[in-house]
Amino acid sequence: MTDPYLAGFSDKAAVLAASERYWNPDKTRFWQEANVPLVIGRREGYVLTDINGHELIDVHLNGGTYNLGHRNPDLIRALTDGLAYFDIGNHHFPSPSRTALAMKLLALSGQPFERVAYATSGSEAIDLAIKSARFATGRRRIISIRKAYHGHTGLAVATGDERFSRLFLADRPEEFVQVPFNDLDAMREALRAEPAAAVIMETIPATYGFPLPAPGYLAAIRALCDETGALYIADEVQTGLMRSGALWAISRQNVQPDILVTSKGLGGGIYPFGALLMTKQAGGWLDQDGFAHMSTFSGSEVGCHVASAVLDITTSEQTVANVHAVIEQFAKGLADIRARHADWLVGIRQEGLIIGLEFNAAQGAKPVMSELYKRGVWAIFSTLDPRVLQFKPGLLLTSGQVGDILQRLEDAVVASAPVMSERV
Numbered sequence: 001m002t003d004p005y006l007a008g009f010s011d012k013a014a015v016l017a018a019s020e021r022y023w024n025p026d027k028t029r030f031w032q033e034a035n036v037p038l039v040i041g042r043r044e045g046y047v048l049t050d051i052n053g054h055e056l057i058d059v060h061l062n063g064g065t066y067n068l069g070h071r072n073p074d075l076i077r078a079l080t081d082g083l084a085y086f087d088i089g090n091h092h093f094p095s096p097s098r099t100a101l102a103m104k105l106l107a108l109s110g111q112p113f114e115r116v117a118y119a120t121s122g123s124e125a126i127d128l129a130i131k132s133a134r135f136a137t138g139r140r141r142i143i144s145i146r147k148a149y150h151g152h153t154g155l156a157v158a159t160g161d162e163r164f165s166r167l168f169l170a171d172r173p174e175e176f177v178q179v180p181f182n183d184l185d186a187m188r189e190a191l192r193a194e195p196a197a198a199v200i201m202e203t204i205p206a207t208y209g210f211p212l213p214a215p216g217y218l219a220a221i222r223a224l225c226d227e228t229g230a231l232y233i234a235d236e237v238q239t240g241l242m243r244s245g246a247l248w249a250i251s252r253q254n255v256q257p258d259i260l261v262t263s264k265g266l267g268g269g270i271y272p273f274g275a276l277l278m279t280k281q282a283g284g285w286l287d288q289d290g291f292a293h294m295s296t297f298s299g300s301e302v303g304c305h306v307a308s309a310v311l312d313i314t315t316s317e318q319t320v321a322n323v324h325a326v327i328e329q330f331a332k333g334l335a336d337i338r339a340r341h342a343d344w345l346v347g348i349r350q351e352g353l354i355i356g357l358e359f360n361a362a363q364g365a366k367p368v369m370s371e372l373y374k375r376g377v378w379a380i381f382s383t384l385d386p387r388v389l390q391f392k393p394g395l396l397l398t399s400g401q402v403g404d405i406l407q408r409l410e411d412a413v414v415a416s417a418p419v420m421s422e423r424v
Contacts, residue, residue: 005041005051012052015039035370038378043070046394046401048378056378057405061392063206063238067265068313069396075268075309082305089301091294097304104311105277108247112256115283118299119274122237122263123151126200128293129259129276130155133198133231135285135292136258141196143187143230146178147384149207150200150235159200161207161384181205182214187221191228198258199225200233203249209388210349210356218253231258231282237274241265242314242323242395244352252351258282268310271303314395323395326402327352330393333406337413344417355391356382359416365389371412377405 002008009015016039020028031037041051046069048056061067068075082097089095102116117132119125130142144150144159151157157165158176177196179186191199199221204210225232234257239249241262246252248260259282263274276283285292313319331350334357338345347358359365365381368389372379382388393405 003041003051012037012039012050015051034366036373036378038373045069045071046397054376056373056376057401057408058378059391059393059405060378060380061394062269063264064241064243064392065264065267066269067241067243067395068268068310069394070269072268072270072313074313075270075306078305078309079270079302082302086301086305088297088303089299091296091299095299095301095304097301097308098299101275101299101304101308104308105275108311108315109260109277112258112279113260113277114280115278115286117276117278117283117286117293119263119276119295120272120297120300121151121153121274122235122261123153123156124295124298125237125261125263125274125276126150126156126159126233126235127153129200129233129261130159130198131293132259132276132278132282132285133233136231136281137195137197137229139195139197139230140175141177141194142175143177143179143190143196143199145181145201145205145208147181147208148178148200148202148205149384150202151237163384181208181211182217184214184217184220188224191224191230196228196230198231198233200235202235202237203239203253204244204351204354206238206354206390207383209358209382209385210351210354210390212349212351213253218250218255222255222257225258233257233259233261235261237261237263239351239354241310242319242352243354243392245323245327246352247315249351249354265314266307266310267303268306271300271306272297273300273303273307274298275307319395322397323353325399326393326395326397329399329402330355330406333402337406337410340410341413341417345413349388353393353395355393357389357391358387359389360387362387367416368412371415372408375408375412377408377412 039051040048042049046058048058105116147161150159177190179190234250236248258279260277267273334348346360349356363386365386369381380390
C-alpha cells in the first residue's frame with residue numbers, strides 16, 4: 001500500500017530534494033543544517049512522527065495552532081458534521097453559523113466588545129485591525145514594539161522586526177513607529193509626539209522570546225491611548241485561547257483593548273480561521289460601509305463550526321482545570337531544573353503555558369532545540385532572540401506527559417551545556 005504521508009514520493013530523501021528545488025530552498029536547507037530534519041508524517045494528539053518514524057512530543061504547536069492537539073477528534077467531527085450541510089458559504093450574505101460564532105465570542109469575552117469581523121489568518125486579521133483603527137480615528141500612524149511579530153501580510157509586516165519588512169521594502173518609518181518593549185517613557189514620547197491611530201501589542205511578544213510585560217506597563221499604555229485618542233490593539237494570536245490560564249492573556253493585565261485579534265488555535269489546526277473583536281467605535285466601518293473590506297474565505301461556514309467547537313472545548317470546566325494543573329506542574333518542574341543547572345538555564349519567563357527558557361549564550365536555545373529533537377521533543381528557538389527557547393505545552397496534556405517532557409528537557413539541558421560552552 002502506498003504511504004499516504006509520502007504523497008507519491010519514494011522516500012524522505014526524495015521529499016527533501018524536491019522541497020529544496022520547488023518549494024523553499026533556504027528553509028529546507030536551514031532545518032537540515034540545524035539537525036532538525038523533520039518531515040511530518042502521522043500526527044495524533046501532541047505527538048508528531050517523522051516519515052522515517054522518529055516520534056516527537058510537540059511543544060512548539062506552531063505558535064498555538066495545536067493547543068488542543070493534532071487532529072483532535074472532536075474538531076474533526078465538527079468539520080465533517082459541518083460538511084454534511086455546508087461549504088464556505090458566501091461572504092456577502094448574513095449567515096446563521098457566522099452570526100452564532102460572533103455572539104459566542106462576544107459572550108465569552110464581554111465588554112467592551114460589540115462587533116466581530118473574520119479573517120483567514122492572524123496576519124490578515126492584523127491588517128484589518130490596522131485598517132479599522134485608521135478608519136475609527138482618521139489617523140495613519142501605528143506604534144508597535146521593536147522585535148514584535150504580527151505576521152507577514154502588507155500592513156502587518158510593517159509593524160514587526162525589520163528582518164521581515166525590509167526584505168520586501170515594506171518598512172515605512174513615516175507611518176509605522178517602533179519603540180522598545182517595557183520602555184514606558186519611549187511609548188509615552190511616541191504617542192505624544194503626533195497623533196497615532198493605534199498602538200498594537202502582542203500581550204507577550206512571542207518571536208522575541210516571551211519577555212513578560214513589567215507590572216502596570218500595559219495598563220499605563222492603555223491610559224496613554226485614552227489620553228491621546230489612539231486605539232489599543234491586542235494581538236492575542238499566540239497568547240490567547242487559555243494559554244495564559246485565562247481566555248485572553250490581556251485580561252490578566254486588567255486591560256481592555258479596543259480591538260483583540262485571535263487566530264491560529266481558533267481553527268484548531270483543522271481549518272484556517274481568524275477573528276477580530278472590536279468596540280463599536282473600532283468597528284465603525286461596518287456601520288458605514290460593510291463592503292469596505294471583503295475576504296472570500298473569511299468566516300467560512302464550515303470553519304465557524306470548527307471555531308465554535310474550539311471555544312467549547314477550550315472554555316469547558318474540565319479543560320480550564322487541566323490547564324491550571326499543567327501550569328502548576330510545569331512551574332514547579334522548570335524551577336527545579338533551573339535550580340540544578342542555573343549556570344546554563346539562567347531564566348524562565350512563564351505566564352501560564354506561555355514559556356520562554358533563557359540560556360546563557362547568544363545562540364543558546366539552538367543546541368537545546370537540537371538535543372530535545374534527538375530525545376523526542378519538538379520546541380523551537382526564538383527567531384528574534386535565540387538565547388530563548390519557546391516552550392508552548394498543550395492545554396490537554398496529562399500529568400504523565402508533563403513529567404515525561406520535563407525529564408527529556410533536563411536531559412537536553414545537560415547534554416547541550418558542554419557543547420555550547422566550547423563555542424562561547
